Amino acid sequence: MGDVVVVGAGIAGIQAALDIAAHGIHVHLIEREPTIGGHMAQLDKTFPTNDCSMCILSPKMVDVSRHPGITIHTCSEVEKIEGEVGHFRVTVKKHPRYIDESTCTGCGDCILVCPVEVYNRFDAGIGVRKAIYKPHSQAVPDIVVKDQEHCIECGLCYDVCGPGSVKREDKEQEIVLDAASIVLTTGYSVFDARKKPQFGHLLFSDVVTSLELERMINASGPTGGRIRRLSTGKTPESVIFIQCVGSRDMKIGRPYCSSVCCMQAIKNAILIKEKNPAIEVTICYMDIRSYGKGYEEYYERAKGMGIRFLRGMPSDILADKDGLILQVEDSETSEVHVLHPDLVVLSVGMGPAESITDLARKFGIALEETGFVKTVHDALDTTATLRPGIYVAGTAVAPKDIPDSVASGESAAMRAYRDAVRLRSA
Ligand SMILES: Cc1cc2nc3c(=O)[nH]c(=O)nc-3n(C[C@H](O)[C@H](O)[C@H](O)COP(=O)(O)OP(=O)(O)OC[C@H]3O[C@@H](n4cnc5c(N)ncnc54)[C@H](O)[C@@H]3O)c2cc1C
Ligand code: SF4
Numbered sequence: 289m290g291d292v293v294v295v296g297a298g299i300a301g302i303q304a305a306l307d308i309a310a311h312g313i314h315v316h317l318i319e320r321e322p323t324i325g326g327h328m329a330q331l332d333k334t335f336p337t338n339d340c341s342m343c344i345l346s347p348k349m350v351d352v353s354r355h356p357g358i359t360i361h362t363c364s365e366v367e368k369i370e371g372e373v374g375h376f377r378v379t380v381k382k383h384p385r386y387i388d389e390s391t392c393t394g395c396g397d398c399i400l401v402c403p404v405e406v407y408n409r410f411d412a413g414i415g416v417r418k419a420i421y422k423p424h425s426q427a428v429p430d431i432v433v434k435d436q437e438h439c440i441e442c443g444l445c446y447d448v449c450g451p452g453s454v455k456r457e458d459k460e461q462e463i464v465l466d467a468a469s470i471v472l473t474t475g476y477s478v479f480d481a482r483k484k485p486q487f488g489h490l491l492f493s494d495v496v497t498s499l500e501l502e503r504m505i506n507a508s509g510p511t512g513g514r515i516r517r518l519s520t521g522k523t524p525e526s527v528i529f530i531q532c533v534g535s536r537d538m539k540i541g542r543p544y545c546s547s548v549c550c551m552q553a554i555k556n557a558i559l560i561k562e563k564n565p566a567i568e569v570t571i572c573y574m575d576i577r578s579y580g581k582g583y584e585e586y587y588e589r590a591k592g593m594g595i596r597f598l599r600g601m602p603s604d605i606l607a608d609k610d611g612l613i614l615q616v617e618d619s620e621t622s623e624v625h626v627l628h629p630d631l632v633v634l635s636v637g638m639g640p641a642e643s644i645t646d647l648a649r650k651f652g653i654a655l656e657e658t659g660f661v662k663t664v665h666d667a668l669d670t671t672a673t674l675r676p677g678i679y680v681a682g683t684a685v686a687p688k689d690i691p692d693s694v695a696s697g698e699s700a701a702m703r704a705y706r707d708a709v710r711l712r713s714a
C-alpha cells in the first residue's frame with residue numbers, strides 16, 4: 289500500500305516517476321511500448337536551445353531504470369482500476385514480448401539475422417525495422433522484442449541467441465498493483481495528415497509530416513541525418529512548411545492551437561539551413577506563436593538566417609511532370625505566389641493519445657470535447673482530474689512543449705506524493 293502508479297512513460301511520466309521516487313514512495317511506471325521515452329525520443333534537437341533531444345532524455349531514462357524505487361512495466365496497459373484514493377487496485381495487462389527479459393543482453397545478434405523487414409513506427413515510416421527489433425539504440429530496457437505478427441518463424445534468431453532468450457511461445461500476464469494514487473501521462477498522437485487529402489500525404493512521396501522530418505533530420509535516423517527527397521533520394525533545393533495541419537481547424541473538429549508546431553517548424557527550418565545553407569526554406573503560416581522563454585529571439589534568428597515567412601495557407605498541393613505545385617496568397621500584400629517546392633513538410637497538430645477514450649472509461653475520468661483530459665479548473669488546477677487521487681500531466685492535458693510537460697509532471701508528482709504520504713500517516 290502507498291505506492292503510486294504512473295501510466296505513460298514519455299518525458300512527463302518519467303519526470304513524475306523520478307520526483308515521486310526521490311521522496312521514498314515506490315512507483316510502478318506502466319508503458320504500452322517496448323521502451324520508455326515517448327515522443328521525445330523521436331525528436332532530433334529541441335527548441336529553443338537546439339539541445340540534442342536524446343542527449344537530455346537518455347540520462348533520465350537510465351535514471352529511471354536504475355532507481356530502486358521505480359519498477360518499469362513495458363508492453364503493458366491498464367486493464368481496470370478499482371477502489372478510491374489511498375486504496376486503488378490497478379490491474380495491468382502485460383503483452384507478450386516473446387523474449388526472456390531476465391536473460392536477453394540486448395546484443396542485437398538476433399536482429400542481424402532476421403530476414404523480415406517491416407514498417408518502422410519509431411521512424412514514422414521513413415525507415416524499416418526487423419521482425420525482432422529494438423525500437424531504437426538507446427531503448428530502456430535495453431532488450432529486444434519479437435513482433436509475432438510479422439515473424440515468419442524461420443528460426444534464425446533462436447539459433448543465434450547465446451542465452452536462448454527468444455521464445456516461440458509467450459502469453460499475456462496480469463499484474464495487480466495497490467496504489468494510493470495514480471498519475472496519467474499518456475501523451476499525444478500526431479494528426480493523421482491523410483484526413484486532409486488536399487495535401488497529398490502518402491500520395492506524393494515528397495510530402496512528409498513534421499514527425500517524419502524529425503526522423504529524417506536525425507543523425508541516428510534512417511537517412512543518417514540527410515534531408516532528401518523520398519522520390520529521388522536527392523537533396524531538395526527548396527523546402528516548404530505548411531503550418532496548422534490538423535490544428536485551428538473548426539471543419540475537422542480541432543479548433544485548438546497545438547502550441548508547439550510553429551516552434552517546431554522554425555527549429556527544423558534552422559537545422560535544414562545549418563546543414564545545407566543553399567536550400568531555400570519557406571514557412572507558410574496563419575500566425576507565428578512563439579510564446580515561451582527565448583522563443584521570440586529564436587524566431588528572429590531564423591529570419592536572420594534567410595528563412596522566408598509567408599503569411600498565407602495553400603488550399604492544396606498538386607503535382608505535374610516537374611513536381612509539386614502550390615499556390616499561396618500572401619495575406620499581407622495580397623500577392624499570389626505559385627511555388628514549386630522539392631519537399632513539403634506538413635506541420636501536423638497534436639491530438640490526445642489514441643487510447644484516451646478507452647482509458648477515460650477505465651479510469652472513470654472525464655474528457656474535454658477535444659479528447660484531452662478534463663481537469664478540476666482550466667486555470668487554477670490543471671493537474672487533478674475529476675476523480676480524487678487520479679492526476680494528469682504532460683500533453684494528456686493539452687498540447688504542450690517539453691518544458692511545460694516536465695513542469696506539469698513535477699506538479700502531478702507532488703499531488704500524488706501527498707496522497708501516498710497521507711495514507712502512510714493515517
Ligand atoms: C514534430 C514535433 C516536434 C517537436 N519538437 C519539440 C521541441 O523541439 N521542443 C519541445 O519542447 N517540444 C517539442 N515537441 C513536443 C514534445 O514532443 C512534447 O511536448 C513531449 O514529447 C510531450 O511528452 P508527454 O510525456 O506528455 O507525451 P508523450 O511523449 O506522447 O509520451 C506519452 C507516453 O505514454 C505512452 N502511452 C500512451 N497510451 C498509453 C496507454 N494506454 N498505456 C500505457 N502507456 C501509454 C506512450 O507510448 C508514450 O510513451 C514536438 C512535437 C512534435 C510533434
Ligand atoms: S534475444 Fe538473444 S541475440 Fe537477441 S538481443 Fe537478446 S541476447 Fe542478443
Ligand code: SF4
Binds near residue numbers: 398443
Ligand atoms: S524467427 Fe521470426 S523474428 Fe526470428 S529471425 Fe526468423 S522471422 Fe525474424
